[in-house]
Amino acid sequence: MSTLHEFLSRWAGPARWVGLGGAVLVMVAAFLPWAYLPAALDNVTYYGEPSILQWLGFALGFVTAACLVASPILAAKASPRTRRLLNLNRGATAAATASLVYQAIAAIAVALELGGLITLEPGAWLGVVGAAVAALATRALHAGSDARLRYLPTPAWAQILGIVVVLALVLVAAAYGLGLEDPGAFVAFGTFCGLAAWVLARVGIMGWISAAAAANRSALVLASFVVAFVFPFTQNGSDANMSIAAGVLIFAATAMGLNIVVGLAGLLDLGYIAFLGAGAFTAATLSESAFATLGWHPPFPIVMLIAGCVSALLGLLIGSPTLRVSGDYLAIVTLAFGEIFRITMNNLDGSDGPNITRGSNGIPAIPNLDVFGFNFGESHVIAGFDIGRFANYYWLLLLVLALIIVVFVNLNKSRIGRGWVAIREDERAAEAMGVNVFGLKLLAFAGGAFLAGVAGSVKAHVDVSVTPDQYVFMESAFLVAGIVLGGMGTVGGVLVGAAILKLLPEKLRFFEDYRLLLFGLLLIVMMRFRPEGLLPDQRRQLEFHAEDDELAEEADAQALPDLATAGAALSATKEDRA
Known part of the structure; x- marks a missing residue:
């Protein structure tokens, strides 16, 4: 690889013009048809009328060309400090590589959906060839050191404006991505989003955004909450998309509790889904369902607290003997606990045990919540927008998630959180320094279980029914995978991991039989290239x-x-x- 790079570096001057030519070909390809039939992607069959996905390909080609043109100008006229802050050669290489990956993914998606490479039109071939030429040519450029825009002095108003712009783009991307029905189009768009973030990181813009976010945390939190709150207004009353969004929030709220156990305390819990199930079954038995087995129906805020306390008590009962072991043994014991919980819920059917959960039938027909006169099951018109049932629950889950995040962040910054981190890093050293290792482990177990129980109480009403088969081992494995994928011990990492692991199965249903294969490959790639997660601390x-x-x-x-x-x-x- 180094020999190839040395060979290409000798031709850096001509390579810049060759790369520029390849980038121009990519931009021209956007105005040509990519597929023979309109069924592939988002109808990329027209001459001179690019679709959204073709415009995205054009954007990558344009960024490549802009970096190639501006880089020598910057090198000739800018100060050394400016050149250290912004590295356009590295940006050109990254943009050209991203363009090649995007064009290849789009071509493969068309070929798979229409039945072969013969269905590709000239635009697809021209885009792939142009991107390949640009990617190879830009390898000859001197990349230099990483861009350091994070150190650029910027006024506070500009930093806040940058945060708002980024979150607005995230909102637009989420709204558009959820609206894509074609699997190939969704994969292509998701690939573009990931590649765009990578290119921005190579140029240095992501570093600047990260520094701006760290300096303006209050503005970041407020803007994030506003964007999340506005999201249902972008879905035109779509219950399908809002159902996915509500599922993402349930997954994220549950994973946030597990993040205390795994991310902070370093305890591998493979039966954590049982605590979510305990909260859901508690809420179901206390609901006004005709199949509920308890005759007490307290208000929902009380039910949430009871569900959380039941899960926390279960965590204490299981954690007391379980936490005497560690490492692989702890993982095996918690896995067994998850299975014991599911089997126990099946046996509480009035035959093998008391009739509490109605066994494998579970508790169906759970009514929608009615809190302070607001019925979550009814559609509402707000500011001229239709807000359906799942949008109502989405807002409730958003509030629950916000409270859980507040609890997590304050625990992480407290003396307790530092104790958990010390246990995770070196349990024996922490104990030697006077840390109450067993007590803090038990607190992590109970605290995480409480948060999962609260999330489960809302999930019971969202799903309308609760059955033991909903809480199997694979759900625990996906929760752990979400935390590892996003970044253990962080809030943003959990949210990103939850979004990825919940969105992919929903939007790629044709790949359902190979879902575990996809997740396994994803984790292998992450462990190889970014073992700390997408958004690590x-x-x-x-x-x-x-x-x-x-x-x-x-x-x-x-x-x-x-x-x-x-x-x-x-x-x-x-x-x-x-």
């Missing part, structure tokens, strides 16, 4: 990339204010004592 990122000097410098720069504050406090204490 800085501590874990440094653990996996200890040789990255830039990350170490950034961590030191962020640690200096804390050290200065601690030093000032220590000096003040000494003066007071004197």
